[in-house]
Amino acid sequence: MSTIKMRSKESNGVVTVKALIKHPMETGQRKDKKTGELIPAHYIQEVHSKANGKDVITIYWGPAVSKNPYLTFKYKGNKGDNLEISWVDNQGNRDSKTGTVK
């Protein structure tokens, strides 16, 4: 199952996109309660969105973004746009999801 949940809605030529990404977003500063060892940093660094193949927004995240990050943004678009959201984390994992604007 995809790590990305995405919703988009068009109104007066502006599409509002809301997305939830499942990710631990470890800062690298927390200690494991049992072993006392630092939990390695593991967080999304880049999120990218395209509509019909054109760049909409590029997002750079640091470890200060919450666990299971939520994201919302707006762009000039239409119903039926093919919208893609993709992410890459600091360990090289990645995922993407494509949807249609309602």
Added chain:
Amino acid sequence: MNRRNFIKNSMLFAGSLVAAPSLIVSNKAYAAWPKKSFDIKDLTESVSSVYGHSNLEESSKVKLKAPEIAENGAIVPINVSTTLDNVDSIMIFVENNPQPLSSGYKLTALSEPSIGTRLKMGKTSNVMAAVKSGDKVYTSTQEVKVTIGGCGG
């Protein structure tokens, strides 16, 4: 933040790999991520590293929506929008976090200058939204009181 700064930062990052091998992570392919700016621990330095200067102008055209009191510092909802034209990027800085730069949003001609996310905050701090329009950087700052920190563990 402009592309030139990103390239400059990413080159500095490549250089720092040699100096600090313990920091090596497998993100060479995403060199655009401005590691240097995200690592800085001081707000003013962080701002200069992002913009190349620290000339900020407070503006009522930058709308920052954040709670006055955040009961849970692990999830602090932040929304930034602006009525300014030609917005290049939106950045959110949290002054008292270990690294003030929390996130950056690079807009395109297609995007509307309105973004929202949720941040972690270790303790009560000023949150600053910075909007780059043309050559200028406009800001709006609000204090968020945190009752339970988001960086415990």
